[in-house]
Amino acid sequence: MSPLFTPQTVGPLTLGNRIVIAPMCQYSAIEGVPQPWHSQHLGKLAISGAGLLIVEATGVEAAGRISWADTGLWNDAQESAFADILADIRTYSDTPIGIQLGHAGRKAATSPSWINRGGPAPADKAWETFAPSPIPFKPDWHQPTQLDEAGMDRVISAFVQAAGRAERAGFDLVELHAAHGYLLSEFLSPVSNRRTDDYGGSAENRMRFPLRVAQALRDAWPRTRALGVRFNGSDWVEEGVDIEEVQAFARALHDIGYDYLHVSSGGNVAGAPIPGTEPGYQVPFARAVKQAVPEAVVIAVGMILEPAQAEAIIAAGDADMIAIARAALDDPNWGHHAAVALGVPQIMPVQYQRAGHAVWPTPRAD
Template identity: 75%
Template sequence: MSQLFTPRAVGPLTLRNRIVIAPMCQYSAIDGVPQPWHVQHLGRLAVSGAGLVIVEATGVEAAGRISPADTGLWNDDQEAAFAALISGIRTYSDTPIGIQLGHAGRKASTTPPWIGNRSVTPEEGAWTTFAPSALPFRDDWHTPVELDEAGMQRIIDAFVSAAGRALRAGFDLVELHAAHGYLLSEFLSPVANHRTDQYGGSPENRMRFPLRVAQAMRDAWPRDKALGARFNGSDWVEDGIALEEVQAFARALHDMGYDYLHVSTGGNVARAHIPGGEPGYQLPFAEAVKAAVPEANVIAVGMIYEPEQAEAIIAGGKADFIGIARAVLDDPNWPHHAATALGQPESLPNQYARATQTTWPAYDRIHG
């Protein structure tokens, strides 16, 4: 029996396999409202055979969007659109659907990547950005406003409100976004957080605000729904977050009642050299978190695209789930193809059943 295709519980939610489709920004929303693009994109992933699909990073307030085209969950129109999207998926798929809630911090008010990945100009509707310190991500990006206590409380309240909207919209899971150089990741990292008050300096101080947000989310999100967090294992620079700090943050989240820990890297330093072309390049950080919190559910992500590679990670106890992103954009049936490659039952929906390994003579010629 393939370990990749064994069920496992994530808190109150049991996933049928260990494949998680990680959040992937689509930069296709209008005023934070998901559009028909999101309907087809997420609907297709919901029938891919994955154990869980997580919706892209979604801003908890307008200032928290990465770009003007990000999804949001701070008003009724956005909530209603997500509710309709989930309701539609439920007519043909029971795959659990989660949503990643986040705040972009100093990396907000930027353009989608295909427009240049630059700061939005005033003529394009630029807005004020916020961060732990008044340090721009790059010299040519917006300089953020350093958050004061009132601003931090506003953001905590926005996370809690967005969690309530996610619950009403019908999501099965919420993921707290504390990775990739966005706001909570900025607080955690010494390269982005230069504060000298109780929220900066020592690792304990840098964790203080992210853990306040995490606790507020844990208090707001019901225990009969799954709750997880994504955070960085490394900034890929010597003066970045230390691995022991990552492990301490992971332990704090787990002890708080988080159901899984999703380990990523990067995004706090524009100059960082990230070996993103190496298979499994982020896996050592997930392994380190698993070693520090062995009882936790850990998701590994990052250039994991071969079924045998994913199987070895799970079978070797290096992580409990595999996050798939660009591999499933390239091949929306990646979970199905992984199942057949590992000798597991085929998982395509009935409507596609004529294209399986056992029903289509060309399958093996194409997939080997």
Template identity: 75%
Template sequence: MSLLFSPRAVGPLTLKNRVVIAPMCQYSAIDGVPQPWHVQHLGKLAISGAGLVIVEATGVEAAGRITPDDTGLWNDAQEAAFAQIITDIRTYSDTPIGVQLGHAGRKASTSAPWKGGRALGADEGAWETFSASAEPFKDDWHTPTAMSQADMDRVVSAFEDAARRADRAGFDLVELHAAHGYLLTQFLSPLSNHRTDDFGGGFESRARFPLRVAQALRDAWPRTKALGVRFNGSDWVEGGIALDEVTAFGQALHDMGYDYLHLTSGGNVARADIPGAEPGYQLQFAQAVKAATPDANVMAVGMIFDPQQAEDIVASGQADLIAIARAALDDPNWAHHAAVALGDEEGLPPQYERAGKKYWPGYGKAG
């Protein structure tokens, strides 16, 4: 058995393999409620052969949506829709299903990428945005309101409430979204946090609000279910968050009781030059966090699409889990195919077994 396809304990949850489908925004919800698109999308991923599937970034309050088309978990209709999806999945798949909870901060109130990916106008339902400081992500985007203590209290409560809803809906895992330039990143990075109070300045102060949210989520989410966090390893801009700050943040979350640390990068500064074409370009951040916190489960993500590449990462100890995103959209059976490539059983559902690789003419023959 390859290491990639060996089990891994993630807190109270044991994954059948190390392949994770990363959260990917679908921008297809209505009033935060998942739609038939999500039913087929998540159902397909639930039989993908991955050890874990994480639902897209889901807003904890209406103001925290990236776009009007984001999923949410702040009301009963949203909770009920997710509960039905999970109930249906459980009739054909035992794959753990998680949800990423987040708040977009100053990157909220925008249109979906294929609708222009720009700030909404007043006639398009634009809403007030919030951030660490009153500075827009781009010159032509909304200028956010610098958050007051009351705003912070409201957002903390929203995360707590969303966690309780996620639990009732039947999710097996929650991932805290502290990456990609959304609200918690905006506090963590000196490029977006220019506060002069207790929540700005040095790293300890910049991390104060994100760690408060993290602790509130840890307290609200059952210890019998897994809890992870996704955060940035770099802003890809000079003067951004430093690697020693990244590792310190990871250590603090691990000490708090988070079951895995998911390392990504970018999205906080519009002018960033991200080397996205390089396979495994973010692996250095996962490796640094793993070295600093060796007892933590560390998840690597970012242009990892070759099965042998994924196997080598976990075999070398650079990371414990491999998240794939675009590769899974391109090939929903990526994990099944990767298992075959690494010499393991394909693991298709019985309904699909007759389409397995071993039944195709010439399978296994040289040339």
């Protein structure tokens, strides 16, 4: 049996294989409401051959969106639209589908990535942003408002309410976004968190608010559905988080009751020297988390492009699951093609089975 295509238990879920379609921002929502683009984007990935599909980073409050075109889950219209998309997908796919809930913090109020390179939104589309400390992401970006206790309580409440909406909409899983320099990641990193109160300074203090959010979400999300978290393994600068802090955060999350740990990196420091084109460049962080919390389900992500590469990561014990993103945009049938490459039978929708690898003529040896 191929390690990549061995079933995996994630809390109450049993996935058919170890392939995860990672959350990928589409910047195509209107007032936080997913649109027809999301229907076709998610619909095709739900028949991609992956064991799990996770919907893009979705703001728990309007101020928490990355851009003005992000999806949200703070009102009835957004909840209803997601429910409709899931109901349609369920007529042809039983692939478990999750949603990543997040707050963009000081990196909110931007334009979509293809407009002004995702820089600050124009004045008529911008809004007040919030952060652990009033430090702009870049010198020419807006200055965020430092979150006070009331603001932190508001954000926690927003995560809890969004979880309730995700449950009613029919999601099988929620992933807490604590990576990529967004709000929870900002609290964790000494680069962006310069507070002198109980939420800044030591690693224990910097973890305090993210763990409050994590605990509130764990309490709100039913144990009958899976709950995971994505967080950074590195800020890619010497003064950023260190691996011992990352491992301690991972242990705390596992002990709270999170069903998987999804290890990414970067996003807190503009211009950090990230080797983002190097295949598997984030796998060492997943390996370090797996070593620190061996009983946890760990997901590796980051320029994992080839089936043999993904198979080797699982076989080596560096991670339990593999998340792909750009590879899935390039090839929405990556999971099916990986099965062929690794000698595993394809499991395709009946409508597509006549195009499966097994029915194609055998290529000539020449």
